[in-house]
Structures are given as structure tokens and as C-alpha cells.
Amino acid sequence: xxxxxxxxxxxxxxxxxxxxxxxxxxxxxxxxxxxxxxxxxxxxxxxxxxxxxxxxxxxxxxxxxxxxxxxxxxxxxxxxxxxxxxxxxxxxxxxxxxxxxxxxxxxxxxxxxxxxxxxxxxxxxxxxxxxxxx
Numbered sequence: 001x002x003x004x005x006x007x008x009x010x011x012x013x014x015x016x017x018x019x020x021x022x023x024x025x026x027x028x029x030x031x032x033x034x035x036x037x038x039x040x041x042x043x044x045x046x047x048x049x050x051x052x053x054x055x056x057x058x059x060x061x062x063x064x065x066x067x068x069x070x071x072x073x074x075x076x077x078x079x080x081x082x083x084x085x086x087x088x089x090x091x092x093x094x095x096x097x098x099x100x101x102x103x104x105x106x107x108x109x110x111x112x113x114x115x116x117x118x119x120x121x122x123x124x125x126x127x128x129x130x131x132x133x134x
Contacts, residue, residue, distance in 0.1 A: 018046070022055060029062030036109055045108055057103035060096045067093035 018041035021033035037054060040046040046054070067089040077084045104110050 017041075019051070021058070025055070025058060026062045026066065028065040029058040032061040033058045036107070039109065040107060043108070050107065053103060053106055057100060057107060057109070060100035060103060063096040064093055064100060067096065 018037050021030040025033060036058065037046060040054065070089045071087050074087060076087050076090060078087050
């Protein structure tokens with residue numbers, strides 16, 4: 001049975017202040033915590049039962065950025081005995097991106113889960129602007 005999944009519900013007992021990031025988070029993860037926690041707190045979606053999910057989300061986002069930095073420094077491919085292969089960080093980054101996307105949706109951090117539509121209501125097209133392709 002298909003249906004429309006509603007957006008996240010407000011927390012019953014949201015914290016008065018936006019919580020600080022855990023000290024053990026890596027720098028990129030802390031930066032994402034500060035951004036995402038602020039948004040969730042302002043939307044009254046942050047509560048004790050969402051903190052672990054937020055931590056996991058921030059770890060995944062931090063890993064995506066760390067793997068990107070690694071590949072920018074070392075290249076996207078590596079030479080092996082069997083020839084050129086994708087850098088090992090490439091697969092790990094893809095896994096972290098997938099996890100971050102799933103957790104972002106769970107937390108209500110994606111435009112779709114917030115109920116934000118792309119474009120204006122009059123435009124029912126495919127999102128491509130033909131004038132830009134000319």
C-alpha cells in the first residue's frame with residue numbers, strides 16, 4: 001500500500017539549549033553537528049532519542065569529507081600489481097554517503113522530508129531549463 005510519509009514530529013521535551021557536539025567527534029563531524037543540531041533544535045525535532053542518530057549522521061558526513069580530502073591528496077586511483085584501481089577511499093566514501101543520506105532522511109534534514117518542493121508550482125517539467133542547453 002502506497003502513501004505519503006509525513007514529516008518528522010516535534011519532540012515532546014526538546015532541550016532548552018542546542019546541545020554541543022560530543023568531544024570525541026572528528027573536526028568535520030563537529031562542524032556538521034553544529035549546523036544540523038541547530039536546525040533540528042530550531043525546528044523542535046531534537047530530543048534525547050534523536051541524539052544517537054544525529055551522532056551517527058555527523059560521523060558519516062565527516063567521513064565523506066575526510067575520504068574526499070584523502071582522494072584529493074592521493075588521487076582517485078592507485079596503482080597495484082593488477083593495474084590501476086579506484087582508491088580504497090572511493091568505496092568507503094560511497095558507503096558513508098549512503099549512510100549519511102539515510103540518516104539525514106530519518107532526522108528530517110532532507111528537502112523532501114521537510115516538505116520543500118523544488119521549483120515553482122507552475123513548472124511541472126523535468127527540472128531542465130531548455131534555454132541553458134542552447
